[in-house]
Amino acid sequence: MALKDGETTTATASSSTAPNPTTSRRATPPPSSSKLIDPSPNGDADNEGDLDTGGQESSLSIVIKHGGSEFRIENLMQDHTIQYLKDQIEELTNVKSIRQKLFGLKASNGKPITDDLMLEETNFIDGMKVMMMGSQEKAIQDIEQASKSGLPQLEDDFDLMxxxxxxxxxxxxxxxxxxxxxxxxxxxxxxxxxxxxxxxxxxxxxxxxxxxxxxxxxxxxxxxxxxxxxxxxxxxxxxxxxxxxxxxxxxxxxxxxxxxxxxxxxxxxxxxxxxxxxxxxxxxxxxxxxxxxxxxxxxxxxxxxxxxxxxxxxxxxxxxxxxxxxxxxxxxxxxxxxxxxxxxxxxxxxxxxxxxxxxxxxxxxxxxxxxxxxxxxxxxxxxxxxx
Missing domain, CATH: 3.40.50.1000 (HAD superfamily/HAD-like)
Known part of the structure; x- marks a missing residue:
């Protein structure tokens, strides 16, 4: 998915309607009244209390920053795993989950993030922004093909004599x-x-x-x-x-x-x-x-x-x-x-x-x-x- 700098694309983490390229088949449909919370830094603390809606679990959102663009993933639940989140990111960015590095998400116990952790076991809050690094498969294949064809590897243009x-x-x-x-x-x-x-x-x-x-x-x-x-x-x-x-x-x-x-x-x-x-x-x-x-x-x-x-x-x-x-x-x-x-x-x-x-x-x-x-x-x- 090609986006210009500054553009934001949105995906829901689940859906029971028409097929969508960013839809996960494994998700449980969230309440239709899900509230999208402003992901701005100033909104994080104010909306932290919105996670409890009187016994009905509210859906959450996260903004993934990658390659100069922002991708919003909605309808997340606290019991969704990191692997599930990575699957959603893969559908939006074409970066395979195994190649993704997420900066900003941390385990609550201070240990490294693992794919089987649930969001509630991390520092995740509604609307937070997370930076993701990782290369799309096409870019990796192009590099590998250049290597196999014997083309010289590019060096930094400014590593001057x-x-x-x-x-x-x-x-x-x-x-x-x-x-x-x-x-x-x-x-x-x-x-x-x-x-x-x-x-x-x-x-x-x-x-x-x-x-x-x-x-x-x-x-x-x-x-x-x-x-x-x-x-x-x-x-x-x-x-x-x-x-x-x-x-x-x-x-x-x-x-x-x-x-x-x-x-x-x-x-x-x-x-x-x-x-x-x-x-x-x-x-x-x-x-x-x-x-x-x-x-x-x-x-x-x-x-x-x-x-x-x-x-x-x-x-x-x-x-x-x-x-x-x-x-x-x-x-x-x-x-x-x-x-x-x-x-x-x-x-x-x-x-x-x-x-x-x-x-x-x-x-x-x-x-x-x-x-x-x-x-x-x-x-x-x-x-x-x-x-």
């Missing part, structure tokens, strides 16, 4: 004042939700999420299966010398969901200072690639003057363009893709822990050439991730 990258930086120098003005506006107006206070005499580590800490393209039953190996050990080690900030090009709800699913936000061995999302990024013009969205660290430096500076900051990202404004502070990490193939052999975070420890006592991190970080710790040669 180092010389081209530096030359491209020079090309934007005349427009520097414009970018500084954008950064100044972010520093002045950006709202940052603080989870923990910066610590004295600590350096700053800024981390991307997708392909850096987490394989966001593969499918699995739980987020932990797609987590990069040694993630918690890496963050625990880094926390000794660095304050940690998460900066993703995604939206804030997406970031919060991922950090909760990966149990980063609740780990007792380290603390995250704050998250930044796409709202903190700016657009810059590249002579070779046109308009790009990048992560200017000066936004952080401007909000925390004296605490965080170019000399005590390092950022990990799998895409080099994200530190186009501050290349001296960026370290391009090997992308973690195809988790099920590579999680047994991926040691990137383990080696980077050693690098961070080694440079922690240095006065100026921006004076280092982070492209050669593995040489500094005599790490094994980094092989290309299998694809």
């Amino acid at each position: 180092d010389d081209d990258f530096e030359m491209d930086l020079d090309a934007r120098i005349p427009r520097e004042p414009e970018y500084k003005a954008k950064i100044a506006r972010r520093v002045k107006h950006l709202k940052i939700k603080m989870f923990n206070e910066p610590r004295p005499n600590k350096k700053l580590l800024v981390l991307d999420i997708d392909y850096t800490l987490f394989d966001h393209r593969s499918t699995a039953q739980t987020a932990s299966e797609l987590m990069r190996p040694y993630l918690h050990e890496f963050l625990t080690s880094a926390y000794q010398d660095y304050d940690i900030v998460i900066w993703s090009a995604s939206g804030m709800r997406y970031i919060e969901a991922k950090m909760d699913e990966l149990r980063v936000s609740s780990n007792p061995n380290y603390k995250i200072v704050f998250y930044l999302d796409s709202a903190a990024m700016i657009s810059v013009y590249s002579k070779k690639y046109g308009l790009l969205n990048v992560k200017p660290l000066a936004v952080i430096w401007g909000r925390f003057p004296g605490q965080y500076t170019p000399k005590n900051t390092i950022m990990f990202d799998d895409t080099r363009r994200n530190f186009l404004m501050n290349p001296q502070n960026g370290l391009k990490i090997k992308a973690f893709r195809d988790a099920f193939k590579n999680r047994e052999t991926d040691r990137e975070l383990l080696h980077l822990s050693k690098y961070l420890s080694k440079i922690a006592e240095m006065d100026d991190l921006s004076s280092l050439d982070h492209r050669y970080w593995s040489r500094a710790i005599d790490a094994p040669k980094r092989h290309k991730t299998s694809r």
Whole structure:
């Protein structure tokens, strides 16, 4: 089903009338007087009490966000299972239930979501919005066919050769004042939700999420299966010398969901200072690639003057363009893709822990050439991730 961004399609979870492509044959028809509750965030708390209608169970709804569109599923019951919900999602989105990852739904007992759980055993409330990730079968088949036909796998267009990258930086120098003005506006107006206070005499580590800490393209039953190996050990080690900030090009709800699913936000061995999302990024013009969205660290430096500076900051990202404004502070990490193939052999975070420890006592991190970080710790040669 193709939808334009912002469109919402609606399906009922059961029906006793004419056949409908989004109808489940297994459902029990709900009362005809089912009330559709506004799924807006402001409506969630107010309507929570509507679940009890004097002995007659009311039908519920959920909004699934996927691929820039929203899909509303109605006439759900508290005793419907997660598998049943996934079946409804599959009919609406053509993403098979086994490939779906639902962000935001949690088991009431704190354990991972399983398909046999009933909705009443989760944090589900009427009208809530849940982000779903997963690829349609056609997209997967196209990739597999390209692989079988011997066509080359596409790489990130912006994983530039180092010389081209530096030359491209020079090309934007005349427009520097414009970018500084954008950064100044972010520093002045950006709202940052603080989870923990910066610590004295600590350096700053800024981390991307997708392909850096987490394989966001593969499918699995739980987020932990797609987590990069040694993630918690890496963050625990880094926390000794660095304050940690998460900066993703995604939206804030997406970031919060991922950090909760990966149990980063609740780990007792380290603390995250704050998250930044796409709202903190700016657009810059590249002579070779046109308009790009990048992560200017000066936004952080401007909000925390004296605490965080170019000399005590390092950022990990799998895409080099994200530190186009501050290349001296960026370290391009090997992308973690195809988790099920590579999680047994991926040691990137383990080696980077050693690098961070080694440079922690240095006065100026921006004076280092982070492209050669593995040489500094005599790490094994980094092989290309299998694809």
